Amino acid sequence: MTTTAPATRDVYRRTLLDLARRDPRIFCVDSDMGGLEDTFGAELPGQYVNVGIAEANLMGVCAGLAAAGLIPFANTMSGFALWRAGEQLRSDIAANNLPVRVVVTHAGLSAGHYGPSHHALDDLAVARTLPNLTLVAPADAVETEHAVRAAVDHPGPVFIRLGRVATPAVHSRPYRFELGVAVELATGDDVAIIAAAPRPVGVALAARDELARAGVAARVLNMHTVKPVDRAAVVRAARQTAGIVTVEDHLTTGGLGGAVCEVVCAEQPCRVTRIGAAESYLDAVADEETLLAVAGITVERVTEAARELLGHRARSVALR
C-alpha cells in the first residue's frame, strides 16, 4: 500500500505516446508545460503542437482540431484550464461535445509549495458544471493509464485531473476499469468512505484500517469518475451503511461531496459528512501532505466522522 508508484503525470505521458504511435488521430497539444516537447514532440512531431503559454488559445485550437476529426489531448494545469480558459472549455469544447481530452496536472493541493496560484481546490466544482464533460480523478498511476486509454474513444470531452508528484500505489493488482463505475477498494457495511484522487483515496484507506482495528467495517469506494458520478454505488452505500464520509482534495462545496449529496438527497437520503478544505484560500507554504493536514483532510477527521455517523445510527436505533 505504501509502495510509491511513478507519478501519474509520467504514466500519462508514456501512455499518450504509446497510444499516439498507433493512432495518428491522437495529437498532443502542449501549452509549454515542459517535458512533452523532448519526448512526444521529438518522436512524433507531426502529432505535437505547442501553442505556447496561452491557455485560451490552447482550448480553442483543440476544439478546432477535434471538430476536424482529430483527438487532441490538451495539456495544462488544472486551475488554468478551468479559470483562465474556462469559457473556451465550456463554449467551444463542452457545449459542442467535441472529443478533446483535457489532461491537467497540479490538481488539488498537489502543487505544494508553489502556492495558491497553482493550487486547484475548486476544479471539481467548476468542471462538474459542464454538461457533456466526463471528469476523472485517477487514484494512482495504474488508474491513470486506464483512464487515458478509456478516454481515447469516449464520444465526448474528457477532463483528467492529475497531481504533480509521485503518490502511493492504490491498485496493486489489475482490475476492471470503466468510466463512471466506482471501484470498491474495501468491503464493509458499517459505514462508507467515498474518495477520489490519490491522496484522498490514501486517506480513506488508512482510515479504513484504523476503523477496522476498532471493529468497524468501512466500505471504501474510489470514485475515480466524479462526473458522471456512480449513482448506483452511492445509493447502495447510502442504503447499506450508517452513512457516507466523502474525502477529496478540494473545497467541501461542489466537488465529490457535493456530487454524493446530490445523489442521496434525490434517491436515498442518508447522513453525509464531507471532508475537504473549508472555504478559504490557503496561503500556508508547505508540501502537499502538510497542506492537506492544514486543510483538515486527514485520517483522524475521516475516522472521527465515521464514528459520529455510527453514533447517530446507534442513537436512532435505540430510539425505535
Place this chain on the structure above:
Amino acid sequence: MTAAPDPLPAVAARVRRTVLDIAATEHGTHVGGSLSAVDLLVLLYAEVLRVRPEEPDWPDRDWFVLSKGHASAALYAVLAERGYFPPEECLTYGRPGSRLAGHPLAKVPGVDFPTGSLGHGLSLATGVALAAKRTNRPARAFVLLGDGELQEGSNWEAIMSAPAFGLDNLVAIVDRNHWQITGRTEDRIPLEPLAERWRSFGWTCEEVDGHDFGALREAIAGVPRMTARPTVLIARTVKGRGVPIFEDRGRSHYVRLTPALYQRALAGLRSRERETS
C-alpha cells in the same frame, strides 16, 4: 463585347433586405455590424468557400467561423441565399422553437461553430487549419472578426500562434467598421496601426475596400501570398452600410425597426441601390 454585369450586388441587396426584415421582427437585431459584413459574406459564400450546402459536413469543405457572432442576421441571410435552408426561415429569428438565435447555434445548417462570445473564432479557425495541414487535406479556414473584437486578448494568442504553425490555409478577415458599442474604436481602446500590428505578428496583411467586390475578389484570389504565412484582410467597411439612416452611426449597433422606421430603412436601401447600379 461588354462584360456580364457582376451578379453579387443584387445578391447583397437581397441579403441587406433580409437583415432589415429580421431587424423588424420582435427582438430586432445587430443591424450595423451585420450590414457592414454583408458584402464580405456574400463574396465568401458565392465565390470563395468550397462548401456543399446539401452536405454541410463534407469533410473537405472550407470552414467558416463568424467570430463576430452578433452579425448573425447577415450570416443567416447569406446561408439561406446559398441554399442551406429556405429564406423564409430567416423570419423565425429569435422566435420560440426557431433554429436562429441572436448568436448562431451549431444546429443551423452551415454553422461550423456556435459563436457569440468574442475572441473565440480565430483560435477555432487556427485549430481547423492546423488539422488540415497536418493531415494533408485541402480544407481552408476563414474567420470573420469584428474590429472592436480585437480588444479581446485571446485573439492575440491566436494571432501569435498561427504563423508559428505555418498556416497559409488560414484567412482572417477584419470587418473594420471603426465602431464598438460606446463609440469609435480609436476613441476607446485604439486598434491602429492595425495592419502594422498584424504584420509584425507574422501575417500577410492587405487592406481592402470591404464593399468593392472587384477589389475583394482580387485580394482573396491572391491568397496565400506567401507560403506558410496566414493571411489577414483588413476590410474597410462602413457600419450600417447600404441603409443611409444607419451608415457610420454608432446607434445602428442594435436596432428593432418599428414599421415606420422599417419603411424608411427600405426606402434608403432602394435609393442606395439606384445610386450604385
